[in-house]
Amino acid sequence: MHKAKSASLLFAPNQADAYISRSARFGQFQADGAVLNQQYRHALKLVSQGKAKALAEALLKLELEDREIVMGLLCAPAGSTPEEKKVVAQVIAQLVQPNKKTNEDTRFTQLYLLHALISDNHQDKALVRQLLNIAVSLPTSIALIERLEQTRKRYSMLELASKKTNFFRQAN
Amino acid sequence: MNRKDVPFGNPVVLEFYKGIIDIHYSQLKDAAQDAWPWVRMGDRDALAQLKASWHPELFESVVGVLNVAIERLRFCRLAVNKHQGGQLAGILNGLDNPAFDLVLTSLITQPNREHQQTLIQSLPALDNKKPIPGETLTRFQYALLNLTQYLTATPAGKKQLDKIAQVILEMPRSKPLADALNQLTAVTKETPEQHAFFQELLPKWQTTIHSRENAPYFALLSKAKGFLGREDLSGFARWFGNIKGYAAGILTDMICDPLYLTHQERLQAAQAITNLEEDEFDPQNSIRLYWVERLVLQDPQNKDLLQAVLQQVKAMPSSPDVIEALTWQSVQDEARSTESARHFYETAIEYHANRLQSQA
Numbered sequence: 001m002h003k004a005k006s007a008s009l010l011f012a013p014n015q016a017d018a019y020i021s022r023s024a025r026f027g028q029f030q031a032d033g034a035v036l037n038q039q040y041r042h043a044l045k046l047v048s049q050g051k052a053k054a055l056a057e058a059l060l061k062l063e064l065e066d067r068e069i070v071m072g073l074l075c076a077p078a079g080s081t082p083e084e085k086k087v088v089a090q091v092i093a094q095l096v097q098p099n100k101k102t103n104e105d106t107r108f109t110q111l112y113l114l115h116a117l118i119s120d121n122h123q124d125k126a127l128v129r130q131l132l133n134i135a136v137s138l139p140t141s142i143a144l145i146e147r148l149e150q151t152r153k154r155y156s157m158l159e160l161a162s163k164k165t166n167f168f169r170q171a172n
Numbered sequence: 173m174n175r176k177d178v179p180f181g182n183p184v185v186l187e188f189y190k191g192i193i194d195i196h197y198s199q200l201k202d203a204a205q206d207a208w209p210w211v212r213m214g215d216r217d218a219l220a221q222l223k224a225s226w227h228p229e230l231f232e233s234v235v236g237v238l239n240v241a242i243e244r245l246r247f248c249r250l251a252v253n254k255h256q257g258g259q260l261a262g263i264l265n266g267l268d269n270p271a272f273d274l275v276l277t278s279l280i281t282q283p284n285r286e287h288q289q290t291l292i293q294s295l296p297a298l299d300n301k302k303p304i305p306g307e308t309l310t311r312f313q314y315a316l317l318n319l320t321q322y323l324t325a326t327p328a329g330k331k332q333l334d335k336i337a338q339v340i341l342e343m344p345r346s347k348p349l350a351d352a353l354n355q356l357t358a359v360t361k362e363t364p365e366q367h368a369f370f371q372e373l374l375p376k377w378q379t380t381i382h383s384r385e386n387a388p389y390f391a392l393l394s395k396a397k398g399f400l401g402r403e404d405l406s407g408f409a410r411w412f413g414n415i416k417g418y419a420a421g422i423l424t425d426m427i428c429d430p431l432y433l434t435h436q437e438r439l440q441a442a443q444a445i446t447n448l449e450e451d452e453f454d455p456q457n458s459i460r461l462y463w464v465e466r467l468v469l470q471d472p473q474n475k476d477l478l479q480a481v482l483q484q485v486k487a488m489p490s491s492p493d494v495i496e497a498l499t500w501q502s503v504q505d506e507a508r509s510t511e512s513a514r515h516f517y518e519t520a521i522e523y524h525a526n527r528l529q530s531q532a
Contacts, residue, residue, distance in 0.1 A: 101228035122184035135192040139227035140199040142236055142268075148196070152189035159181035 036066060040073045047080055047087045055087075056094035067095075068109050075116035085127055089117060093134045102139075108147055110138065115151055197307075201270035203230055204237045208274055211238050240267070241274040248275060252286050257293025264294065265311060269304045276315055280322045285332075291319065292335050296343050300352055309359075313352050316340075317359070324365040337373050344389070344422070347429050347470055353377060392419070393426050397433065400440040409447035420459075428466035435477070442467055442480035446487050460488065461497045469506040472513035485520045490527040498524070 039062070046055040059067045073079045074088045092113045096102045114131055121127050138144060203226065210218040223231050244263055251260040260279075267275060279287045300312035307314060319336065323329030343349060357370040392415065399408035415423060426432050427441050445463050467481050488494055501507060502517035 101232075107229075118185055118188055119182070122182050122188075128184060128188065132188060132191065135188075136195050138196075139229040140196045140203070141229040141233040142200070143233070144229070145193060145196050145200065148189060148193050152186065152193070155185060155189075156181045 036069055036073075039066065039070050040079075043070050043074060044080060044084075047074060047084045047091070050087055052087050052090035053094060056091050059091070059095065064105055064109060068112065071095075071109075071113050072116060075113055075120070077120050082121070082124060082127070085117060085121060085124075086130060089127065089130050089134060092117075093137070104143055107138070107144065111135075111144075111147055111151060115155070119155065197269065200230070200233060200237065201273055203234045204241075204270045204274060207234050207238060208241070211242070237268075237271050238274070241271040241278075244271065244275055245278055248279060248287075252279075252284075252290045255286070255290055255293070257290050257295075258297050260290050261294035261297035264315070265297075265299045269307060272304065272311065272314075276318060280319055288319070288323075288332055289335070291315065292332065292339055295336070295339050300348055309355070310352065313356055316352075317356055320360075320366050320369055321363065324363070324369065333369060337369075337376070340373060341377055343377075346425060347431060350377075350431060389419070389422055389426060392423050393432060396423065396427055397437060400433070400437045400444070403440060405440065405444040405447050408444050409449065412444075413449040424459075424463060424466055428463065428470050430471045430474075435474070438467065438471070438474075438477055439480050442477060442484060445481070445484040458493075458497065460484070461494070461501075464498075465501045468513055468516060469501070469504060472506055472510035472516075475512050478512055478516045482516060482520060486523055488524075490524040490531065492528070495521055495524050495528070 043055055043059070046052075046058070059070065062070070071088070071091070074091075075085070080088055092110055095110055095113075096106055114135055118128065118131050135148075207219065207222055210222070222234075226234070244267060247263050248260060251257075251263060264272060264275065276291075279291050282288070295312065295316060298310075298312040298315055300310045303310055304314060309317065316336070320333065323332050323336075340353070353370060353374050357367065357374055360367040360370055395411070396408065399405075399411060412420070412423075428438065430438070433441065441463070445460050448459050448463065450459055464481055464485055468478060471477060485498070498517055498521050502514070502521065507513045507517055
């Protein structure tokens with residue numbers, strides 16, 4: 001769970017602002033947390049039953065921010081089992097309506113979730129193939145390509161920063 | 173002394189991104205090429221058909237690409253009218269693929285020869301540092317490949333090919349340029365006439381080293397070889413310390429490049445590292461560490477050389493700056509792809525980290 005929140009902070013700057021303002025209003029945060037926890041449990045139940053379409057439909061009724069948090073929790077290592085993650089990937093693919101111009105934020109949410117899955121589960125070959133197919137089937141656009149390049153670069157720099165931090169920690 | 177922006181992270185994740193970026197780039201490029209003739213002819217019906225058959229996000233992006241290409245072509249014409257090759261290169265370097273692809277094709281296939289002429293003049297200033305996203309070639313290689321492909325298939329193209337050869341022969345020698353030409357020689361194997369052009373060009377380029385523009389650098393190189401040949405390392409360091417700025421950078425690249433110096437001479441160059449004078453006003457931008465980078469990364473398989481450089485690196489005072497610089501060097505592609513280079517950096521970093529720890 002903690003991992004999902006930190007990933008959210010790292011990969012979605014707007015989300016980070018929202019999170020900070022929520023923390024300031026702690027009472028509201030607790031209330032939101034309880035609702036989100038309930039939504040996550042409901043989502044997990046649908047995932048464990050393999051009901052990707054039903055979950056996608058339910059998620060599309062939520063605010064984008066809440067949708068991202070619930071899905072972020074499902075994508076986190078402890079948020080669902082490896083088998084359930086394959087259903088989560090199907091949900092990601094169904095988070096937009098096909099052949100319709102999609103709001104850029106929604107498209108970016110899809111990419112953020114794909115990243116959350118691939119970065120923690122790259123050893124699962126079947127899941128990687130599934131995610132690759134989803135990413136390739138997204139409609140080509142300049143914004144999509146730019147976002148992919150940014151995410152790749154940011155991932156790379158964060159990995160380097162993490163390696164260097166560990167290195168200096170060991171050296172000192 | 174630029175530090176390259178190198179990818180770092182899990183290879184599966186990096187490959188995942190590279191794969192999908194390449195696929196989407198090539199889809200965008202193909203779509204833009206399909207729409208390009210209809211836009212230039214102003215055929216609204218054909219465009220309406222494309223719009224109906226494509227996803228709205230793709231269509232919007234293609235329109236964006238074509239608008240940029242049309243606008244930049246106008247600037248290109250201005251550069252062509254003034255025969256400004258450098259200006260044309262600036263415009264081409266600033267374009268994203270696939271707009272670059274469309275503009276380049278337009279310049280190459282224009283019936284007006286002025287376009288090709290200026291494009292040929294622009295070649296030395298085209299980017300040859302990193303591949304175009306979605307392609308394996310740099311802008312320089314891509315332009316050279318497409319130009320030569322078009323000209324070898326054109327009856328009157330021979331004269332233009334000679335002009336290209338002349339421009340290439342005048343370009344400063346460097347390993348990246350040698351690599352670029354070698355790669356083009358390899359990728360043109362299926363097209364015999366084009367392949368023959370590169371096969372003839374490469375040895376000429378390797379031997380014709382005294383071009384007008386590069387004569388001063390080769391004079392300096394010859395002097396450097398003199399010092400290193402006599403094993404006069406302190407004399408060499410004193411002499412090198414008087415060469416400043418851009419010339420010092422170019423000369424370092426040449427001295428460390430296996431293209432110009434023998435193995436023995438480069439071993440001497442490695443021994444000279446400790447004697448090199450650091451710039452007291454810019455200690456971060458260490459000259460010695462730049463020599464280390466060039467010597468290791470330009471010939472990472474050369475174990476003897478790496479061993480000689482390692483002795484010099486170990487002699488440097490340990491500091492977080494040294495460790496940081498070595499870490500940056502160690503994540504570059506050339507360093508990561510060769511076992512001996514990987515070992516070199518692991519050893520060097522570990523050595524300084526341990527020494528720093530014991531001093532703390």
